[in-house]
Amino acid sequence: MNDLKWAHRHLLGISDLSKEEIFYLLEKANDFRNFLEKSPKRLANLKGYFLVNLFFEPSTRTRVSFEIAAKLLGMEVINFSTSLSSVQKGENLRDTVLTLSQMKVDILVVRHRESGLPLYFAGFLPFHIVNAGDGIREHPTQALLDLLTIKRQFGKVSGLRVAIVGDITHSRVARSLCVGLVKLGNSVVVSGPITLVPRSIEEVGAEIVFPVERAVQDVDIVYLLRIQRERQEAGYFPSLKEYSIFYGFDSKVMQLVRKSFVLMHPGPVNRGVEIASELVEAPFSLIQEQVTCGLAVRMAVLDTLIGSD
Amino acid sequence: MKRILIKRGTLVLVDKGVLADRDLLIEGNRIVRIDRGIQDPQAYVIDASGFLVGPGLVNMHVHFRELENSAGGDGLLAEMRAALKGGFTTIVVMPNTNPPLDEPLVVRYLGYRCREIGLVNVYPAGAITRGLEGQKMSEIGLLKQAGAVAFSDDGKSVMDSHLLYLALMYAKYFDVPFILHEEDISVSGEGQIHEGAVAFRRGLKGIPRVAEDSLIARDLVIGYYTGARVHFTHVSTYFAVELLRWFRDKALISADVTPHHLLLTEEAVDREGVFAKVKPPLREKRDVEALKEGIRDGVITVLASDHAPHKGKSKEMVFSEAAFGISNLEIAFPLYVKALVDEGVLDWVGLWKRMSLNPMQVLGMPEKGFLAEGAEADVTVVDPETEWEVNIENFESQGRNCPFNGWSLRGWPVYTIVGGKILMRERSILEP
Ligand SMILES: [Zn+2]
Numbered sequence: 001m002n003d004l005k006w007a008h009r010h011l012l013g014i015s016d017l018s019k020e021e022i023f024y025l026l027e028k029a030n031d032f033r034n035f036l037e038k039s040p041k042r043l044a045n046l047k048g049y050f051l052v053n054l055f056f057e058p059s060t061r062t063r064v065s066f067e068i069a070a071k072l073l074g075m076e077v078i079n080f081s082t083s084l085s086s087v088q089k090g091e092n093l094r095d096t097v098l099t100l101s102q103m104k105v106d107i108l109v110v111r112h113r114e115s116g117l118p119l120y121f122a123g124f125l126p127f128h129i130v131n132a133g134d135g136i137r138e139h140p141t142q143a144l145l146d147l148l149t150i151k152r153q154f155g156k157v158s159g160l161r162v163a164i165v166g167d168i169t170h171s172r173v174a175r176s177l178c179v180g181l182v183k184l185g186n187s188v189v190v191s192g193p194i195t196l197v198p199r200s201i202e203e204v205g206a207e208i209v210f211p212v213e214r215a216v217q218d219v220d221i222v223y224l225l226r227i228q229r230e231r232q233e234a235g236y237f238p239s240l241k242e243y244s245i246f247y248g249f250d251s252k253v254m255q256l257v258r259k260s261f262v263l264m265h266p267g268p269v270n271r272g273v274e275i276a277s278e279l280v281e282a283p284f285s286l287i288q289e290q291v292t293c294g295l296a297v298r299m300a301v302l303d304t305l306i307g308s309d
Numbered sequence: 310m311k312r313i314l315i316k317r318g319t320l321v322l323v324d325k326g327v328l329a330d331r332d333l334l335i336e337g338n339r340i341v342r343i344d345r346g347i348q349d350p351q352a353y354v355i356d357a358s359g360f361l362v363g364p365g366l367v368n369m370h371v372h373f374r375e376l377e378n379s380a381g382g383d384g385l386l387a388e389m390r391a392a393l394k395g396g397f398t399t400i401v402v403m404p405n406t407n408p409p410l411d412e413p414l415v416v417r418y419l420g421y422r423c424r425e426i427g428l429v430n431v432y433p434a435g436a437i438t439r440g441l442e443g444q445k446m447s448e449i450g451l452l453k454q455a456g457a458v459a460f461s462d463d464g465k466s467v468m469d470s471h472l473l474y475l476a477l478m479y480a481k482y483f484d485v486p487f488i489l490h491e492e493d494i495s496v497s498g499e500g501q502i503h504e505g506a507v508a509f510r511r512g513l514k515g516i517p518r519v520a521e522d523s524l525i526a527r528d529l530v531i532g533y534y535t536g537a538r539v540h541f542t543h544v545s546t547y548f549a550v551e552l553l554r555w556f557r558d559k560a561l562i563s564a565d566v567t568p569h570h571l572l573l574t575e576e577a578v579d580r581e582g583v584f585a586k587v588k589p590p591l592r593e594k595r596d597v598e599a600l601k602e603g604i605r606d607g608v609i610t611v612l613a614s615d616h617a618p619h620k621g622k623s624k625e626m627v628f629s630e631a632a633f634g635i636s637n638l639e640i641a642f643p644l645y646v647k648a649l650v651d652e653g654v655l656d657w658v659g660l661w662k663r664m665s666l667n668p669m670q671v672l673g674m675p676e677k678g679f680l681a682e683g684a685e686a687d688v689t690v691v692d693p694e695t696e697w698e699v700n701i702e703n704f705e706s707q708g709r710n711c712p713f714n715g716w717s718l719r720g721w722p723v724y725t726i727v728g729g730k731i732l733m734r735e736r737s738i739l740e741p
Pocket of ligand 1: 370372403463464615617
């Protein structure tokens with residue numbers, strides 16, 4: 001492992017990381033990923049450290065992933081997911097997390113629907129903060145786990161072409177991944193309903209291509225985003241049926257992609273909406289591997305942040 | 310194969326902008342030759358001397374009422390016959406039918422029924438919003454897949470700006486035009502006729518120009534901002550023309566008018582009563598002049614008709630209870646001749662182009678709507694000189710609600726050929 005001096009107290013977003021720092025984390029995560037194939041798995045690296053999962057938005061997947069990652073490193077974990085759900089914002093929220101700080105935890109993993117909330121916490125809380133998704137801004141560990149999955153599949157994570165399809169506008173996953181991919185020298189095309197693809201994505205280096213059929217041609221990776229029913233109710237597209245027919249990944253679209261392509265999705269999948277059910281577990285699907293890589297990436301992040309103390 | 314030879318006519322070459330004395334030979338459903346002195350002893354010959362022979366007329370704003378009635382679709386047949394009589398080979402049907410064209414299945418059904426009847430080409434316009442209620446976007450992609458060529462909530466406006474903004478942006482993916490009826494109902498409200506001298510005198514609630522102008526202004530801006538294709542239908546005010554003129558080179562906009570807004574003013578209400586009740590309302594002389602100027606200088610590039618048949622005679626009805634709308638499908642072309650050719654606003658080629666090639670361009674079918682070797686054999690033959698009187702009793706349409714009864718007009722279509730078949734000959738419909 002290289003000897004980069006880690007310079008960040010928190011992990012708030014992919015935007016804050018240099019190319020070298022991303023490679024450093026990926027390399028470390030890759031080792032953890034290999035380690036996960038062995039048993040027994042428990043390490044003592046971070047024994048005696050405390051992690052608090054503070055989730056204001058439900059996400060069993062990400063919360064459990066952090067919890068297992070922490071426990072595999074020997075940490076103690078406390079979950080605050082429902083008991084604080086009544087706390088919204090402002091002074092109330094500030095008081096609540098200040099109380100946490102008096103409990104002398106070491107690292108706080110936070111998810112909130114407000115973009116920039118982890119950054120706000122970092123301004124006055126004394127411990128490490130990991131952003132586990134803030135509003136529509138960033139989801140750095142998701143981007144890192146996607147990059148790790150790609151690296152392990154292709155043996156590299158640069159010079160690739162990736163199509164991200166779906167609700168780009170409201171997706172922190174898309175934003176972080178796009179920033180990460182471009183930073184490492186990949187090309188990114190985005191597509192989906194025009195109402196859900198913001199023009200401003202071009203400013204981070206992505207290319208907008210319509211229709212979806214054209215966007216997925218000549219790419220190494222097709223990355224589908226989860227479609228929320230609320231977006232239909234808010235009028236961004238007319239129906240889930242129409243979504244699946246024009247923007248969903250099905251056997252018809254399969255005819256257009258390269259033989260060597262792979263399919264990714266941050267999960268959980270809406271079968272029959274963004275992807276035809278029978279394709280979820282197809283040989284070209286990395287959706288399951290992404291989950292395991294998520295664990296490895298979170299181990300690497302915790303180990304790096306606390307290890308830099 | 311049966312061939313049709315149209316001899317000695319004057320061809321209206323709308324794409325080239327000229328009239329030319331040529332013969333035209335049709336074989337199957339194609340125009341196969343355009344030339345001088347074509348000889349073909351086996352062909353069925355139409356002697357078109359003294360007639361104009363042009364591409365089949367296109368009307369991008371027509372209403373059908375019932376898609377199905379107890380007698381089994383007579384409504385469709387009647388309006389399609391009216392189209393043929395009017396020289397139209399292609400019409401766009403607005404979605405406020407019963408049931409409305411907001412479901413892919415209904416759009417498919419309409420297409421199927423019209424092909425079965427097999428007279429004119431019918432292109433459905435799908436609803437922008439479900440049930441034309443202005444609340445939720447309809448399945449624009451699926452409707453297009455089912456055959457919708459444009460989208461409209463005609464009869465109403467999409468009052469929710471955010472919804473229209475999203476729908477226009479969403480529809481760009483499918484590259485379809487929106488045909489917008491512009492009327493701010495919070496302004497027009499219970500209005501019956503134009504808010505002018507006649508409304509004042511008769512004590513009727515008026516519809517001010519601002520009801521139309523304000524929404525046109527809004528939607529020019531939304532259309533410009535989204536980069537979507539926006540077509541403003543039945544434009545009726547002088548200020549609307551100015552707004553359109555200001556945006557003409559900035560956005561993908563187009564506009565049409567109706568013949569009644571060019572030939573009548575609010576005063577027609579005094580003479581014709583409920584037959585002159587229409588939306589947008591008949592305006593004033595200055596509006597008519599501005600519309601004509603907009604047509605002359607190319608701000609308004611399409612001539613449609615907003616044919617809106619209403620069954621039965623409603624003359625006796627209280628004004629406020631009568632339906633809005635004018636039945637004009639079979640007289641639209643002669644009406645435009647009176648309004649525009651006779652007034653020196655357009656020549657024949659200019660008129661014809663705005664009723665064939667231009668609407669096809671708006672609909673995204675620029676390869677149609679003009680005469681050419683190899684083109685589909687949709688041809689209309691017009692007698693430019695003979696005057697006939699409008700008689701609503703002879704209308705094919707189920708709608709006799711027409712303020713032009715008794716008018717003497719010239720420029721009547723005398724043959725309508727659709728897909729290589731003569732379906733209207735010497736002003737009579739041939740039974741298919
Ligand atoms: Zn209409």
